[in-house]
Amino acid sequence: MSNIVKYDWYQTETVVTITVLLKNAKDKNYAVSIEEKTVQLKADGIEPITINLWDVVNVEQSSHKETPSKVEIKLLKVIGHRWEALERKVEVENPISASKKIGHDWDKISKEIEKQDADDKPQGEEAVQDLFRKIYADANEDTKKAMMKSFYESGGTVLSTNWADVGAKKVDVKPPDGCEFKKWN
Missing domain, CATH: 2.60.40.790 (Immunoglobulin-like)
Structure with a gap:
């Protein structure tokens, strides 16, 4: 042979x-x-x-x-994705090279990235702002107009995504309960 x-x-x-x-x-x-x-x-x-x-x-x-x-x-x-190579090299481990591995464990790396993203998620006010940015970015033109008009006319106290509701009339200021709205000169 x-x-x-x-x-x-x-x-x-x-x-x-x-x-x-x-x-x-x-x-x-x-x-x-x-x-x-x-x-x-x-x-x-x-x-x-x-x-x-x-x-x-x-x-x-x-x-x-x-x-x-x-x-x-x-x-x-089994999993539809591009392979980096045809073969994954198999290394015979010995005590000297036991820590040396060929290739990457992409599932492990992906889980680490997801965990890191979860740990890095914004909290409180920042999380709310991120949510509004996402809603605005994914919205159609009427929704964007409704958000801009309601926020502007209410002095930042109302945020609506319904153009049919806010497009026909002025949006009133609605401060949170226990708060009072004041205009600054």
Whole structure:
């Protein structure tokens, strides 16, 4: 088994296709083994190919077929996203390199970012202002007009998103209970 076979790959969001150059594949008695994180191709007269996949694939919906010059292996991704590479390098750990890892645990990183975002969420007045900014940014033109008019005419004491309500009449000042509105010169 001295012959080394070349292979290439490409991907879409949902499928990874591996093309193994293998002339007369049928005559070489080839076999493809597809597992969730590994693909292996064995054939008479060649070195076996074992690929440790970047991410998990759906074994039942994955397939392979031969042509006169190659074997094409189609792997259906379990999670639809672009892989950084076909293979995730597997490192044999020893005490010296136990802390060294190849690749990133994107799920862990994502959870850390979400936790950090939750910790960084504004509180109190800042949270209210952020909410109003978001409402205004996502609003249609009538809602934006209603917000501007109600806030301006009420001296900042009323904020309405209903243009049908505030567009036809002047918006009165309505200070919170226990407060009195004063105009400054």
